[in-house]
Amino acid sequence: xxxxxxxxxxxxxxxxxxxxxxxxxxxxxxxxxxxxxxxxxxxxxxxxxxxxxxxxxxxxxxxxxxxxxxxxxxxxxxxxxxxxxxxxxxxxxxxxxxxxxxxxxxxxxxxxxxxxxxxxxxxxxxxxxxxxxxxxxxxxxxxxxxxxxxxxxxxxxxxxxxxxxxxxxxxxxxxxxxxxxxxxxxxxxxxxxxxxxxx
Amino acid sequence: xxxxxxxxxxxxxxxxxxxxxxxxxxxxxxxxxxxxxxxxxxxxxxxxxxxxxxxxxxxxxxxxxxxxxxxxxxxxxxxxxxxxxxxxxxxxxxxxxxxxxxxxxxxxxxxxxxxxxxxxxxxxxxxxxxxxxxxxxxxxxxxxxxxxxxxxxxxxxxxxxxxxxxxxxxxxxxxxxxxxxxxxxxxxxxxxxxxxxxxxxxxxxxxxxxxxxxxxxxxxxxxxxxxxxxxxxxxxxxxxxxxxxxxxxxxxxxxxxxxxxxxxxxxxxxxxxxxxxxxxxxxxxxxxxxxxxxxxxxxxxxxxxxxxxxxxxxxxxxxxxxxxxxxxxxxxxxxxxxxxxxxxxxxxxxxxxxxxxxxxxxxxxxxxxxxxxxxxxxxxxxxxxxxxxxxxxxxxxxxxxxxxxxxxxxxxxxxxxxxxxxxxxxxxxxxxxxxxxxxxxxxxxxxxxxxxxxxxxxxxxxxxxxxxxxxxxxxxxxxxxxxxxxxxxxxxxxxxxxxxxxxxxxxxx
Numbered sequence: 001x002x003x004x005x006x007x008x009x010x011x012x013x014x015x016x017x018x019x020x021x022x023x024x025x026x027x028x029x030x031x032x033x034x035x036x037x038x039x040x041x042x043x044x045x046x047x048x049x050x051x052x053x054x055x056x057x058x059x060x061x062x063x064x065x066x067x068x069x070x071x072x073x074x075x076x077x078x079x080x081x082x083x084x085x086x087x088x089x090x091x092x093x094x095x096x097x098x099x100x101x102x103x104x105x106x107x108x109x110x111x112x113x114x115x116x117x118x119x120x121x122x123x124x125x126x127x128x129x130x131x132x133x134x135x136x137x138x139x140x141x142x143x144x145x146x147x148x149x150x151x152x153x154x155x156x157x158x159x160x161x162x163x164x165x166x167x168x169x170x171x172x173x174x175x176x177x178x179x180x181x182x183x184x185x186x187x188x189x190x191x192x193x194x195x196x197x198x199x
Numbered sequence: 200x201x202x203x204x205x206x207x208x209x210x211x212x213x214x215x216x217x218x219x220x221x222x223x224x225x226x227x228x229x230x231x232x233x234x235x236x237x238x239x240x241x242x243x244x245x246x247x248x249x250x251x252x253x254x255x256x257x258x259x260x261x262x263x264x265x266x267x268x269x270x271x272x273x274x275x276x277x278x279x280x281x282x283x284x285x286x287x288x289x290x291x292x293x294x295x296x297x298x299x300x301x302x303x304x305x306x307x308x309x310x311x312x313x314x315x316x317x318x319x320x321x322x323x324x325x326x327x328x329x330x331x332x333x334x335x336x337x338x339x340x341x342x343x344x345x346x347x348x349x350x351x352x353x354x355x356x357x358x359x360x361x362x363x364x365x366x367x368x369x370x371x372x373x374x375x376x377x378x379x380x381x382x383x384x385x386x387x388x389x390x391x392x393x394x395x396x397x398x399x400x401x402x403x404x405x406x407x408x409x410x411x412x413x414x415x416x417x418x419x420x421x422x423x424x425x426x427x428x429x430x431x432x433x434x435x436x437x438x439x440x441x442x443x444x445x446x447x448x449x450x451x452x453x454x455x456x457x458x459x460x461x462x463x464x465x466x467x468x469x470x471x472x473x474x475x476x477x478x479x480x481x482x483x484x485x486x487x488x489x490x491x492x493x494x495x496x497x498x499x500x501x502x503x504x505x506x507x508x509x510x511x512x513x514x515x516x517x518x519x520x521x522x523x524x525x526x527x528x529x530x531x532x533x534x535x536x537x538x539x540x541x542x543x544x545x546x547x548x549x550x551x552x553x554x555x556x557x558x559x560x561x562x563x564x565x566x567x568x569x570x571x572x573x574x575x576x577x578x579x580x581x582x583x584x585x586x587x588x589x590x591x592x593x594x595x596x597x598x599x600x601x602x603x604x605x606x607x608x609x610x611x612x613x614x615x616x617x618x619x620x621x622x623x624x625x626x627x628x629x630x631x632x633x634x635x636x637x638x639x640x641x642x643x644x645x646x647x648x649x650x651x652x653x654x655x656x657x658x659x660x661x662x663x664x665x666x667x668x669x670x671x672x673x674x675x676x677x678x679x680x681x682x683x684x685x686x687x688x689x690x691x692x693x694x695x696x697x698x699x700x701x702x703x704x705x706x707x708x
Contacts, residue, residue, distance in 0.1 A: 028638045032370060039377065039392060048387040055663050057389040060656045061380045068373030075366045113423035113633060120415070120605060120626055124619070140602045147422060147598030158599050166606055174253050176614040 017085050026079045029072040036069040115146045131181020131189035136163040164196065171198040202332055208562055209569030212257065221254070221262040222570055226578050229269025233286060234277045235600070240270035240286060240478075241413045241534040242604060248410075248538060249611035256546040257563055261570040263542055264522070267535045268320065268571060269578040271478045271514040275312040276582065279507070280305055288478035288514040291486040295499060295506020302502045306446035311507040313445055313579050314453065318460055319512035320575030323468040323519035328568045331555070334527040338552035343661035344672045348679035348686065350655040353530045355686040356473050358644050365693045367640045375648020376655065378403050385653070386660050398620045406541050407612055407624035408649040412642050413534055414608035415625060416632015418601045423633065445583060448504070459489060459505045463512035470513070471520015477533045478514040485513030519571060526550050526564060530651065534643055537650050545615070 017025075043058040043065070050056065123139035130138070140159035149155055170176040171193065180189035212218060225247070232243030243266045251259035274289035279296035292312070299308035341349065358368040381392045382402025393399040453460070463485045470481040489509035490496045499506045522539075524530045529551030531537040543550050554560050608629075612621045635642050666672040674680045 028634075028640075029370075032374070042392060046384075046389050046391060048384075048389045054387075055660070055668055057384040057387040057391060059663070060659060061377060061391060064373050064376040064380070068370055068377070071366050071369045071373070075370075078366075109423045113419045116419055116422045116601075117626075117630055117633070120609075120629070124609075124622060124626065127619075136606065140599075140606070143602040143605065144596075144598040147601060149596055149598040159602075162599070162603060162606070166610060170249075170610050170614060174250060174614060176610065177617060178610075178613075 017083060021085075022079050022083060025083070026076045029076050029079075033069050033072045033076070036065050036072065040065045040069070112146060112148070116143060119143050119146055127179050127181075129182050129185065131185040132167065132178040133163060133189045133192045134181060134185050135179075136166060164192070167192065167198070168196050172196060202328060202565075205561060205565035206328055206569055209565035209567070210572070212562070212566040213261070213570045213573050217255075217258050218261050218566070218570065221258040222265050222574060222577060225262040225265025226269045226574060226581050229266040229578070230273040230581060232266065233270040233273025234283075235595075238600060238604070239413075239417065240267060241538065242417065243270055244535055244538045245410055245414050245611065246604070246607045248542060249607070249614045251542050252545065252614060256543070256548055257566050259542050259546060260539060260567050261574075263539050264518075264567065264571060265574045265577075267539070268515070268518050268574045269581070270535075271518055272312070272316040272320075272511070272578055272582070275316070275507075275511055276309065279308045279312060286478070288482040288510070290479075291482050291510035292507060294486070295501070295503050298500070298502030299504070299507065304502065306444050307448065307504070308507050309445040309582075310447040311504045312511045313582055314448060315460075315463075315508040315511035316515045317575060317579050319464050319467055319514070319516035320519070320578075321572065322464045323471065323516035324568065324571045324575060326468045327519040327523050327571070328565070330523055331527055331564070331568070334523065335552040335555040338528050339556075341552075341678070342676075343658045343665060344676050344679040345682065347655060347658035347662055348673055348682035349528055349530060350651050350658065351673075352682045352686040352689065353524065353532055354644070354647060354651060354655070355689040357532065357647050359689045359693050364639065365690075367638075368644045371635065371640045371642070372644035372648045375408070375645035375650075376652045378408065378645075379405070379649050379652025380656065385657060386664075403624060403649070404615075404621060405537075405646075405649045406615060407621050408628050409534070409537055409541065409646055410608045410612055411625040411628025412632035412635070412646050414604055415629025416636065416642065418604050419629055419633035420636040421597070421601065423637065452504070456504060456508060459493060459508050460512065462488065462492070463509045464516055467513035467516025468520045471517030472523045473520075473532065477521070477535075478517045481513035481517040481520075482510040483513075485509040515575070522567075522571070526554060526567070527552060529654075531647065534646060537646060540650065 040062060043062050046056065046058045048057050119139060119142050122142075123135055126138075127135045129135075137159045140162050141155055144155045144159065145152070167178070171178055180186045180193075213222065228243055228247055229240070232238045232240055232246075244263050247262055247266055251262060254262075270286065271288060274284055274286045275292055275296065277283040278289040278292040279300050282293055282297045284290045284293060296308045296312065299305065354372055358365065358372050377392075379402075381399050383389070383393075383400060384391055390400065448456075466485050466488060467481045470484060486499070486506065486509050489505050490499045493499065493505050493509075495503055495505060521532055521536050524532055525536045525540060527550075529540070529549060531540045540550060548554070548560070548563075554564050608625055609622050612625045613619070615621065632642060634640075635645065662672055663670070672679070673683050
């Protein structure tokens with residue numbers, strides 16, 4: 001039986017891959033090889049009391065890193081010498097197990113994902129200064145806008161509501177001490193906590 | 200007999216107010232995450248995890264397993280009625296379930312899905328209850344080589360079933376195993392890959408990897424995809440769809456499908472015990488087997504009840520199957536069971552054979568088992584009462600949902616140790632999770648590598664120290680030799696499948 005799936009636009013190409021295609025596909029593996037080799041180099045510096053017959057604390061990491069580098073080298077070689085593009089002709093017809101890593105929609109929206117990651121990082125950096133309330137309202141607001149939600153008034157209301165719900169759940173229900181911020185933001189946080197009955 | 204008594208005691212404990220409340224909340228959350236296309240079962244369990252910190256072990260695990268159980272079923276409703284698979288395991292339901300709905304048999308399709316979930320859930324839970332004690336006794340006889348072999352088997356099946364590229368899965372696993380070596384080595388006390396950073400001295404908490412990769416990483420991946428707006432529009436349309444009642448099949452109809460019911464239950468439960476074979480795999484395999492061996496297999500896809508029953512039983516039965524290696528060996532085989540393991544460890548309880556050693560912990564274990572019986576029945580009842588309200592959650596805009604998931608991930612990790620470093624690690628792993636999705640590396644092997652890495656390393660090192668660095672010990676002992684052979688077979692399976700597929704493709708060309 002065949003799990004019919006739409007074809008990815010970048011995958012069903014009939015033309016043979018170019019050198020640049022191969023390089024692009026190999027890049028993650030090159031990167032992992034470099035990191036792996038560096039970590040293998042670091043294992044030589046592990047300091048321990050060498051007893052007779054002991055294989056040392058580097059044995060296991062080395063085993064794992066050798067396997068990782070070996071797999072990457074295999075994949076780089078495969079991509080360089082044997083890869084003819086991602087065509088499906090070789091795939092079994094009775095493949096009943098879906099490919100869970102495949103995403104037919106592709107990853108075109110790198111800017112949006114990067115902006116979302118940037119918003120999370122900015123949130124964590126400002127959290128100690130703005131406090132949980134102000135920082136979270138700003139974060140949820142900006143996150144929803146980055147994600148493309150058009151109605152700003154709704155975004156503002158939801159950001160405020162969600163922040164209050166989170167404050168209540170984490171401060172009042174499971175007693176987590178969340179940052180209150182500095183200066184006027186601390187005052188604002190304390191006022192909101194009082195409003196929610198958090199003592 | 201003792202098993203029966205313990206299960207009865209467990210049943211009485213499930214009906215304590217706190218446990219019952221957690222079961223109902225868990226089922227409600229499971230229903231919600233099961234129908235929301237962007238919110239996976241693992242996400243749902245992650246979101247609930249911080250709330251278990253202040254609870255006892257029993258309500259915590261009951262809450263999480265109920266989410267897991269209900270999450271495998273709720274998506275059937277939206278898949279059959281609206282062609283929206285809430286989870287990937289619901290995809291086979293589109294082929295016959297949605298076709299049945301188009302043929303004017305939506306109520307019957309929902310009824311078949313409900314019966315399938317009930318039969319699969321109850322039968323597999325009974326299997327788990329029967330198997331848990333003997334397996335734990337067997338596990339008590341395990342030495343370090345056997346444990347290492349068991350971990351190898353678990354990891355190899357996760358790798359083998361992790362996706363299309365075996366190499367990518369192995370690389371992901373190795374990255375996870377490497378991450379697990381960061382910090383002070385437990386045998387020699389050596390500092391490894393810490394770069395003199397105090398943050399890394401204590402190692403990388405696997406909870407941060409788990410929540411970062413599955414929670415934040417999933418949100419970032421979703422934001423990186425362009426089809427989000429269209430999916431949201433479909434969701435809104437679905438939420439306003441007219442409501443359909445559920446019609447249960449007659450006894451005669453059930454009897455006619457006895458072979459499908461039996462076959463899929465056995466298959467779902469057995470496949471579920473294999474690490475890596477989650478609800479999605481069991482659902483697809485059950486459908487595939489039904490298509491190949493079922494009486495009306497050739498007609499599947501045209502809107503037959505068998506096409507609803509087989510995958511739904513496979514999905515639900517896999518839950519109890521997955522709990523077997525977790526509770527008896529302490530080895531999680533999926534993201535969901537990894538978080539349940541985390542909940543156990545957060546409460547200072549190590550699942551494994553020792554869970555069945557003392558009277559008190561045995562009762563806890565059987566209370567969890569008993570709760571799964573009640574959860575199966577409860578989720579079927581709730582599908583009548585609750586799901587029509589829950590399905591309205593589909594109208595929640597994805598941006599707000601994503602923001603809430605990120606907040607839950609951040610606060611969930613922060614609440615564990617009140618440590619901002621953990622939060623930064625979550626974000627780092629979130630970024631890594633995004634890259635993994637982008638470059639088509641499966642996430643599950645990495646996460647399970649981080650979790651099982653310390654067990655794998657300590658059992659490997661103990662074996663080496665005890666047997667004079669003789670690595671053949673893993674193959675010489677009967678138990679570990681058999682398990683290692685299974686692990687090698689599991690690794691060879693994808694390559695063999697690909698080879699046969701190629702031969703067939705050339706044959707038909």
